[in-house]
Amino acid sequence: MATLTITKSGEKASSEGGDSTEATTKPKRSFYAARDLYKYRHQYPQNFKDIRYQNDLSNLRFYKNKIPFKPDGVYIEEVLNKWKGDYEKLEHNHTYIQWLFPLREQGLNFYAKELTTYEIEEFKKTKEAIKRFLLAYKMMLEFFGIKLVDKTGNVARAVNWQERFQHLNESQHNYLRITRILKSLGELGYESFKSPLVKFILHEALVENTIPNIKQSALEYFVYTIRDRRERRKLLRFAQKHYTPSENFIWGPPRKEQSEGGGKAQKMPAPPTSGHISQTSMHKKSKDSKNSSSAVHLNGKTAEEKKVAPGGPGEEKDRPSAEPSGEATKPRNTEDSNGENSNSELEKTVPSPTEQKESTASPEKEEGWRQS
Numbered sequence: 001m002a003t004l005t006i007t008k009s010g011e012k013a014s015s016e017g018g019d020s021t022e023a024t025t026k027p028k029r030s031f032y033a034a035r036d037l038y039k040y041r042h043q044y045p046q047n048f049k050d051i052r053y054q055n056d057l058s059n060l061r062f063y064k065n066k067i068p069f070k071p072d073g074v075y076i077e078e079v080l081n082k083w084k085g086d087y088e089k090l091e092h093n094h095t096y097i098q099w100l101f102p103l104r105e106q107g108l109n110f111y112a113k114e115l116t117t118y119e120i121e122e123f124k125k126t127k128e129a130i131k132r133f134l135l136a137y138k139m140m141l142e143f144f145g146i147k148l149v150d151k152t153g154n155v156a157r158a159v160n161w162q163e164r165f166q167h168l169n170e171s172q173h174n175y176l177r178i179t180r181i182l183k184s185l186g187e188l189g190y191e192s193f194k195s196p197l198v199k200f201i202l203h204e205a206l207v208e209n210t211i212p213n214i215k216q217s218a219l220e221y222f223v224y225t226i227r228d229r230r231e232r233r234k235l236l237r238f239a240q241k242h243y244t245p246s247e248n249f250i251w252g253p254p255r256k257e258q259s260e261g262g263g264k265a266q267k268m269p270a271p272p273t274s275g276h277i278s279q280t281s282m283h284k285k286s287k288d289s290k291n292s293s294s295a296v297h298l299n300g301k302t303a304e305e306k307k308v309a310p311g312g313p314g315e316e317k318d319r320p321s322a323e324p325s326g327e328a329t330k331p332r333n334t335e336d337s338n339g340e341n342s343n344s345e346l347e348k349t350v351p352s353p354t355e356q357k358e359s360t361a362s363p364e365k366e367e368g369w370r371q372s
Helices: 031-041 058-063 076-083 087-092 117-125 127-144 161-170 174-187 191-207 212-225 229-242 274-284 286-308 353-358 363-367
Strands: 146-148 155-157
Touching: 031 212, 058 117, 058 127, 076 127, 087 127, 087 161, 117 127, 127 146, 127 161, 127 174, 155 191, 161 212, 174 191, 174 212, 191 212, 191 229, 212 229
Parallel strands: none
Antiparallel strands: 146 155
């Protein structure tokens, strides 16, 4: 399991990062990652508010080259023209990524503003912003050793793929950037670009073994940024086919276990009744039979009285049992870590009434989670 490390910029880069011992250690699912990505896929329905005014369009104005990104003071045109191919700058600067790929959640660069639904719609209508957004996407793909090959989002290895893949395999904080890029693609109208990129990464990690350290992040995060359930399951089936060792594959629906008879599970024999236990105990205490029989008689009378008067003040069988609250298991708001602040095992939770109204499926039920 990956350990928590902090990059120079303070990013929490571990729980989404790979691990050199991954091949020998069975991976574990992160409940916090599931909650974060579930809310993203469902348009942040829980306790989400557009807190900014409609005229505060910082992300759009940055992409229109009207304001520089803070705190560096660099305009988008300079980033696209002068930073492209400068891999040292793209690697070690940690403030530009939140501006190039904005989200509806606060990142670690607090100068960068979160998107609003209004700004998203305005962004999609602005051709120069969309054009620059695609150029920024191509620039980052090249930084990772990948190239965009057509307008439908298909990708392939770039010319410099060997050098860049080696770097990507070792520089795990870039996995956080890929998660952010995938999320931002979905927010700004390029949901269809996500599946080809994730499929490519899974192929390189699981089949070609060129970037093996990324497979945990690809399965834990990248796949689950995709909103279409059918597309997610296609990717999970592909990954399951190529994952080694196969018994360590813990994503997606669990395998159905058939009973020995091939039908429904046989009923377990009922445990002995309390009356039988009482009689056995009485038999062992034969010396005190007279006192025991009196006690049994009195207890039997009390039981009969309870049967005759159901609903009395002492009866508790119809009281609703207390259910565990979902608040204890809710993750804290995360930043660029995208909910990767823990690798704890998924715990069973009961959704609150508000969550039940907003969605009939929990992230666990929707994805058919299997605990490790």
